[in-house]
Amino acid sequence: LALFYFMPFLGVRNLVETACVPFLMLGAWRLIRTQERNLPRDLLIAGVWIGLAVNVRFQTLFFAAGPGLVLLYQRRWSYALVYGSGILLPLVLIQGGADLFLWGRPFAELQEYVMYNMANTTTYFDQPWYNYLLLLLGIHLPLIGVAVMFGFFRKPTPLLLWVPVLLFLAVHSYFPNKQERFILPIVPLFFTLGYTSWELWRESSGWWQRNSKLWRGQLVFAWTLNTLLLLVLTFSYSKRSRVEAMWGLRNEDGIRALLIEDTVEGEAPMPPLFYLGQWDVWVESWTDPTADLQGRLAQFPPERSPNVVLFIGKEQLPERLARLERVIGPLDILFEAEPGLVDRVVHWLNPVNRNETIVVARTREGADTDR
Known part of the structure; x- marks a missing residue:
């Protein structure tokens, strides 16, 4: 599993969708x-x-609710508790305490997060219900994905793990807003x-026992392809244009603020400031060409007025x-x-993933005279 090409x-x-995986795996092992x-301590x-x-x-x-529902179905009341x-x-202790300290009420962030997502179910993407099934089918390479899909839905065991995984998948498949990382x-x-x-x-199937070479051949093919993809992806990174834009500005002196100009699609991305090496730089977005940008920038103090512009995409650039x-x-x-190979492939697989070229410009009076 750890050597799958995408792992x-x-x-x-730096994704919350992957950062939570070790905790889920540790919880699954305890289940x-x-x-x-049959020790209550393991459930705790x-x-x-x-x-x-x-x-x-x-x-x-939604995953967390699964084991609780199974325990209630089995009438193991004390274990569910x-x-x-x-x-x-x-x-x-963590979420409630932090929100109480920051916002004055417990679970404020969770409440606002739920309300925002309920109000924006189709704001970003509206994909068909089977989108994640296709993703799970294809991500595990040819035929192995079919085998994994067949195995998962063939028998719901162990129930304490099968139900939470199914519940998580079902809720996300029902929700219109679907992005690959959510699953x-x-x-x-x-x-x-x-x-x-x-x-x-397979081990109990007479047909597969008589045709064991077929499965071994499939494994050889899949792992050969996996190794090639592993070598490519291990030394690659996504969102290359955003990273390279910040890295290219790393040695620029006197950057006061960044202006992200995305009047084409109106969804200015957040720049990865880590690669710029300046966490305190101010970032301003401009997504509406009819908005009063001059009046907006006039409110900025001189030391915070943008002198570097990132044009997202080359459409209508002049x-x-x-x-x-x-x-x-x-x-x-x-x-x-420019976007990298990974970005181009992901965009080809799903056009909702942006594949933008970023044009970096600087105000003339603030330009580096040594360039």
């Missing part, structure tokens, strides 16, 4: 031990681990459950450049940051 690539990403030893610890996952990624609350207490412990928290467990079930079935120069003066284009 190292995702493992180093398995519960079936072996499982609840704590999964509760920590909810702190990181709120949507894993112990598990629920484990879930609540980190939620109350990442359950990918390791989906593969583990599905592949284990498939292997148990018009956008001229429009902005009328507001902040002449601009010199420093360089262009």
